[in-house]
Amino acid sequence: xxxxxxxxxxxxxxxxxxxxxxxxxxxxxxxxxxxxxxxxxxxxxxxxxxxxxxxxxxxxxxxxxxxxxxxxxxxxxxxxxxxxxxxxxxxxxxxxxxxxxxxxxxxxxxxxxxxxxxxxxxxxxxxxxxxxxxxxxxxxxxxxxxxxxxxxxxxxxxxxxxxxxxxxxxxxxxxxxxxxxxxxxxxxxxxxxxxxxxxxxxxxxxxxxxxxxxxxxxxxxxxxxxxxxxxxxxxxxxxxxxxxxxxxxxxxxxxxxxxxxxxxxxxxxxxxxxxxxxxxxxxxxxxxxxxxxxxxxxxxxxxxxxxxxxxxxxxxxxxxxxxxxxxxxxxxxxxxxxxxxxxxxxxxxxxxxxxxxxxxxxxxxxxxxxxxxxxxxxxxxxxxxxxxxxxxxxxxxxxxxxxxxxxxxxxx
Numbered sequence: 001x002x003x004x005x006x007x008x009x010x011x012x013x014x015x016x017x018x019x020x021x022x023x024x025x026x027x028x029x030x031x032x033x034x035x036x037x038x039x040x041x042x043x044x045x046x047x048x049x050x051x052x053x054x055x056x057x058x059x060x061x062x063x064x065x066x067x068x069x070x071x072x073x074x075x076x077x078x079x080x081x082x083x084x085x086x087x088x089x090x091x092x093x094x095x096x097x098x099x100x101x102x103x104x105x106x107x108x109x110x111x112x113x114x115x116x117x118x119x120x121x122x123x124x125x126x127x128x129x130x131x132x133x134x135x136x137x138x139x140x141x142x143x144x145x146x147x148x149x150x151x152x153x154x155x156x157x158x159x160x161x162x163x164x165x166x167x168x169x170x171x172x173x174x175x176x177x178x179x180x181x182x183x184x185x186x187x188x189x190x191x192x193x194x195x196x197x198x199x200x201x202x203x204x205x206x207x208x209x210x211x212x213x214x215x216x217x218x219x220x221x222x223x224x225x226x227x228x229x230x231x232x233x234x235x236x237x238x239x240x241x242x243x244x245x246x247x248x249x250x251x252x253x254x255x256x257x258x259x260x261x262x263x264x265x266x267x268x269x270x271x272x273x274x275x276x277x278x279x280x281x282x283x284x285x286x287x288x289x290x291x292x293x294x295x296x297x298x299x300x301x302x303x304x305x306x307x308x309x310x311x312x313x314x315x316x317x318x319x320x321x322x323x324x325x326x327x328x329x330x331x332x333x334x335x336x337x338x339x340x341x342x343x344x345x346x347x348x349x350x351x352x353x354x355x356x357x358x359x360x361x362x363x364x365x366x367x368x369x370x371x372x373x374x375x376x377x378x379x380x381x382x383x384x385x386x387x388x389x390x391x392x393x394x395x396x397x398x399x400x401x402x403x404x405x406x407x408x409x410x411x412x
Contacts, residue, residue: 026167031213042075080094154213154215228360249275252295255387262384
């Protein structure tokens with residue numbers, strides 16, 4: 001007699017069930033935070049895998065991906081063949097179904113695979129989403145005529161918004177596409193009073209994007225996505241860890257690593273162009289030696305917060321007073337980011353395409369309850385390059401400095 005095993009799939013609320021009934025082959029759910037988009041995706045992925053289907057789960061970063069992997073591994077544990085493989089990021093079921101997890105930090109993620117279903121989580125955070133969909137993800141659905149769910153909160157009118165627009169189009173080209181826009185309020189488990197409280201405290205355009213799922217033209221980005229594009233150095237692209245361009249660095253910004261983050265060094269030349277970029281993870285002894293060797297006697301503004309204070313002391317040994325400390329606090333961070341935004345919007349700074357741009361693109365802000373602004377990268381992303389660039393711009397623009405690299409951006 002066959003053994004019966006009960007699996008408790010995520011229970012969908014009324015709004016999610018309505019969406020599920022209206023689905024077509026390619027589906028885009030653009031919604032406010034806490035609507036339950038990832039929960040919805042988990043239900044779709046688990047159901048398909050239980051029925052013997054091959055599923056591919058994609059997310060912008062490994063950290064975001066890991067949360068989905070752990071949730072689904074727990075849900076499907078009673079029917080998992082062996083153990084869920086965290087190394088290969090794969091769950092194989094005794095039903096023949098499987099779920100493979102891919103980070104879109106690799107633009108070729110999922111190539112050569114064939115899926116019955118793809119779930120793409122946090123699509124609003126994926127830069128070049130349309131290009132990645134076309135070149136890597138869409139072909140995985142061809143052999144098996146698979147379906148897709150593309151989920152996320154919007155971040156401006158980006159590639160995710162483009163894909164949402166396909167589902168709203170009457171053009172026959174997009175007849176297989178369907179899309180929905182839903183707000184946090186559509187989740188019956190969220191207290192409406194909490195949403196109303198957020199509405200009163202936040203600027204309308206930010207509330208509309210984060211709670212109603214309405215894209216903000218500025219992308220909720222303090223620099224402006226269109227301005228970031230304008231400051232790219234033509235035909236210049238940085239690797240993930242290093243960039244050496246034309247020009248000599250006359251001002252440096254140094255953001256020191258905290259746990260899993262990176263130490264980042266960014267040097268500006270006398271035109272305000274990024275001409276040096278280094279990104280690495282080392283023990284503190286090696287970090288100090290590396291910074292001293294790279295920067296030499298050039299002026300540098302260094303993160304002196306917390307563990308940065310003793311590092312700064314080490315950097316300044318031997319009379320190297322070219323290293324100046326910068327203490328991070330909410331007010332100083334706000335001032336630093338506002339200065340960087342001003343420099344970017346007035347094209348007083350130029351950057352190579354690559355990892356620096358990627359961090360600037362996803363960087364965001366939110367208003368705190370006391371009326372302040374908190375600047376931060378989304379969960380799973382780094383912001384070391386943003387702060388290093390901000391410190392380099394600040395040091396170059398300081399009236400206390402004799403460099404005069406960036407004129408008209410006096411933010412000291």
